[in-house]
Amino acid sequence: MQTVYGWLLLLPAVVLLAAFTHYPALATLWHSLHSTPMGSRPSRFVGLDNYAALFDDNVFWQALRNNLVYALGTVPVSIALALAMALWVDGRLPGRGLLRMAYFTPTVLPMVAVANIWLFFYTPQYGLIAQAMHGLGLPDINWLGRRDTVLPALMVVGIWKESGFFMIFYLAALQAVPPSLREAAMLEGASRWQYLRRVLWPLLMPTTLFVLINALINAFRLVDHVVVMTHGGPDNASMLLLYYIYQVGFSFWDTGYAATLTVVLLAILCTIAAVKFRWLDRKTHYQ
Amino acid sequence: MRRIVLKSLAAGLLGTAVLPVHAQQPVDVQFYYPVAVGGPITKIVDDMAAQFNKENPDIRIKPVYSGSYQDSIAKALTAFKGGTPPQLAVLLSTDMFTLVDENAIVPIDSMMKTDADKKWLGGFYDAFMQNSRTGGHVWGVPFQRSTIVAYYNKDLFKQAGLDPDHGPATWAELVSDASKLTKKDAAGNVTQWGLEIPSGGAFAYWLFQALTTPNDAMLMNQAGNRVYLDKPAVIEAAQFWHDLAYKDGVMPKGTIDWGTTPKDFLEKKAAMIWTTTGNLTNIASNASFPFGVAMMPRNKRGGSPTGGGNFYIFKSGTPAQQAAALKFVQWATTPEHAADWGIATGYVAVTPAAWQTEKMKQYVAKMPAAAVARDQLAVSVAEFSTHDNQRVTKVLNDALQAMLTNAKTPRQALQDAQKQADRLLRPYQQ
Numbered sequence: 281m282q283t284v285y286g287w288l289l290l291l292p293a294v295v296l297l298a299a300f301t302h303y304p305a306l307a308t309l310w311h312s313l314h315s316t317p318m319g320s321r322p323s324r325f326v327g328l329d330n331y332a333a334l335f336d337d338n339v340f341w342q343a344l345r346n347n348l349v350y351a352l353g354t355v356p357v358s359i360a361l362a363l364a365m366a367l368w369v370d371g372r373l374p375g376r377g378l379l380r381m382a383y384f385t386p387t388v389l390p391m392v393a394v395a396n397i398w399l400f401f402y403t404p405q406y407g408l409i410a411q412a413m414h415g416l417g418l419p420d421i422n423w424l425g426r427r428d429t430v431l432p433a434l435m436v437v438g439i440w441k442e443s444g445f446f447m448i449f450y451l452a453a454l455q456a457v458p459p460s461l462r463e464a465a466m467l468e469g470a471s472r473w474q475y476l477r478r479v480l481w482p483l484l485m486p487t488t489l490f491v492l493i494n495a496l497i498n499a500f501r502l503v504d505h506v507v508v509m510t511h512g513g514p515d516n517a518s519m520l521l522l523y524y525i526y527q528v529g530f531s532f533w534d535t536g537y538a539a540t541l542t543v544v545l546l547a548i549l550c551t552i553a554a555v556k557f558r559w560l561d562r563k564t565h566y567q
Numbered sequence: 568m569r570r571i572v573l574k575s576l577a578a579g580l581l582g583t584a585v586l587p588v589h590a591q592q593p594v595d596v597q598f599y600y601p602v603a604v605g606g607p608i609t610k611i612v613d614d615m616a617a618q619f620n621k622e623n624p625d626i627r628i629k630p631v632y633s634g635s636y637q638d639s640i641a642k643a644l645t646a647f648k649g650g651t652p653p654q655l656a657v658l659l660s661t662d663m664f665t666l667v668d669e670n671a672i673v674p675i676d677s678m679m680k681t682d683a684d685k686k687w688l689g690g691f692y693d694a695f696m697q698n699s700r701t702g703g704h705v706w707g708v709p710f711q712r713s714t715i716v717a718y719y720n721k722d723l724f725k726q727a728g729l730d731p732d733h734g735p736a737t738w739a740e741l742v743s744d745a746s747k748l749t750k751k752d753a754a755g756n757v758t759q760w761g762l763e764i765p766s767g768g769a770f771a772y773w774l775f776q777a778l779t780t781p782n783d784a785m786l787m788n789q790a791g792n793r794v795y796l797d798k799p800a801v802i803e804a805a806q807f808w809h810d811l812a813y814k815d816g817v818m819p820k821g822t823i824d825w826g827t828t829p830k831d832f833l834e835k836k837a838a839m840i841w842t843t844t845g846n847l848t849n850i851a852s853n854a855s856f857p858f859g860v861a862m863m864p865r866n867k868r869g870g871s872p873t874g875g876g877n878f879y880i881f882k883s884g885t886p887a888q889q890a891a892a893l894k895f896v897q898w899a900t901t902p903e904h905a906a907d908w909g910i911a912t913g914y915v916a917v918t919p920a921a922w923q924t925e926k927m928k929q930y931v932a933k934m935p936a937a938a939v940a941r942d943q944l945a946v947s948v949a950e951f952s953t954h955d956n957q958r959v960t961k962v963l964n965d966a967l968q969a970m971l972t973n974a975k976t977p978r979q980a981l982q983d984a985q986k987q988a989d990r991l992l993r994p995y996q997q
Contacts, residue, residue, distance in 0.1 A: 318669070399824075403827055419754075426821040426972060427972045511768050511769060513768065514821065514968035514969075516965060517972070530641040531637060532955070532961075533669070
């Protein structure tokens with residue numbers, strides 16, 4: 281009786297998880313082993329053919345490389361910025377509420393709106409950045425139209441958007457640190473830097489871990505900015521995995537291959553999660 | 568097929584058994600349409616549907632705004648695969664092969680019953696119909712169609728000592744005019760570009776056709792299963808485009824965004840731009856200076872590709888819905904309504920008869936620029952369209968962007984593209 285009761289309590293969560301997480305994941309895996317149905321030609325089992333095609337697909341490798349560069353470039357910077365901002369607005373300063381709100385604003389704006397604002401910032405000749413550079417006597421740069429600047433330009437938008445969000449977590453964590461620790465450190469004659477390095481940073485480790493995983497996952501899920509600002513161009517220089525999946529799935533209607541790409545993305549996300557649970561969690565000190 | 572038979576049967580049964588009771592029930596037709604140019608397009612379409620519904624109480628056209636052209640085909644096909652497609656949609660004329668291969672649409676010519684119907688289908692400009700025909704059928708009807716035209720700023724032309732009543736007529740004139748229109752500040756930075764040809768996003772291939780057509784090269788065959796991207800005339804056209812930025816220095820280097828090009832023109836940062844004639848009303852109402860519209864400059868010949876969207880009627884509608892959709896399509900392309908639509912948006916009215924209407928004549932008298940795109944139809948060719956269209960088009964777009972960002976030479980980029988396109992099209996070359 282008790283077992284039934286327990287299962288009944290779990291039922292809503294199980295149904296939701298199965299319907300929206302487990303079934304789609306398994307179905308994707310299944311579809312990735314089949315060809316794409318077209319008009320009157322039905323789908324058939326092709327084994328690992330789609331995965332073999334992956335190895336010859338330059339655009340896929342470019343998207344994967346871009347995604348790695350994007351993650352490595354944005355994650356550490358946004359975490360460092362988030363921590364700096366949190367330390368700054370955690371102190372007693374006038375207008376603290378306003379400052380916190382200003383930092384958090386990018387997070388509450390819709391992604392598409394953000395991308396449109398930045399599209400204007402990056403416009404050559406009369407965009408905000410172009411005007412600032414004219415003021416400094418610097419040349420005009422076609423930020424989104426060059427292969428070497430387009431990905432960094434997207435990364436700046438990502439950092440601007442993410443760090444305000446992560447600041448909230450650091451701020452919450454900082455406020456949970458007992459003031460007595462700081463007083464004790466000061467009495468012992470520790471400098472502010474030593475206090476940050478030896479006391480605060482270890483205490484913030486769980487937050488950093490949480491933020492790190494989130495930032496990594498966000499980096500691989502990013503699509504909105506690409507859609508609005510570059511469409512993956514020029515010549516795939518800003519192509520990211522999720523946008524490529526969208527293109528293959530909904531522009532080319534190659535659903536079998538899109539499923540294959542999705543499986544790859546899922547594998548990447550699962551790896552990140554596994555690293556967190558198996559390895560980083562053990563190295564982290566929880567209070 | 569079985570679903571259609573069942574639906575027809577069901578409709579037939581309903582027709583005999585239920586119709587007498589529910590004779591007042593109007594036929595619903597869901598109608599997807601995209602917006603690809605500036606201006607209040609959604610309002611214009613809503614008003615059109617409202618007027619039609621008022622005149623035809625037995626039909627209810629329900630317009631659904633479906634995003635850009637790319638979003639619209641994605642939405643329509645997703646809905647189609649999910650079993651709830653619209654009954655009518657405006658999609659790119661180049662989506663024809665995709666829709667035919669997916670078995671999603673009705674050939675319009677098979678619905679022509681009366682002589683009046685046949686006369687109506689024969690009434691469109693042939694340049695537009697080139698993207699409507701394949702496999703012996705007509706699949707789509709021109710609606711918001713365009714060609715590429717050059718917009719130029721007359722004030723800046725005067726300042727540069729050029730004739731403000733004529734845009735450049737040849738490639739040689741284009742380069743010399745554009746050099747006179749390119750201005751630099753003391754530090755050597757360009758403050759005003761002579762020319763902008765957009766190459767970012769999804770339309771690079773289309774603008775490229777405005778260079779390959781005057782160079783007397785076709786990019787694909789009518790059957791849509793072969794492309795000719797590595798022919799010498801095509802590579803020459805690509806080299807010319809590349810040179811405008813890197814050798815002549817009259818156009819920004821790198822890719823130029825499709826959406827911001829009209830803005831650059833309105834901000835006087837570009838003296839000449841190439842874009843769709845569909846932008847005419849937008850530019851006319853926002854330009855703070857007199858502007859001119861010119862045809863694509865000639866090289867070996869003149870010409871532009873046509874572009875824009877066709878009406879498609881989906882197979883999945885009931886016969887009553889298909890008939891209602893056709894009625895709306897015919898209504899929207901009558902001379903009067905085609906003229907209204909052309910005047911409101913700037914798109915080229917799709918039949919010669921529409922240009923004979925009184926209101927169109929008045930409009931052209933007031934805005935001679937509107938007639939440029941129509942006159943250009945005489946030398947226009949089909950827009951680039953093949954089987955597996957989106958994928959082949961992306962191959963070409965990527966190649967053009969690679970060349971414009973100097974990652975590959977024009978020759979290398981187009982030879983690579985030809986190889987990839989050949990691989991994609993092999994299944995369609997029996």
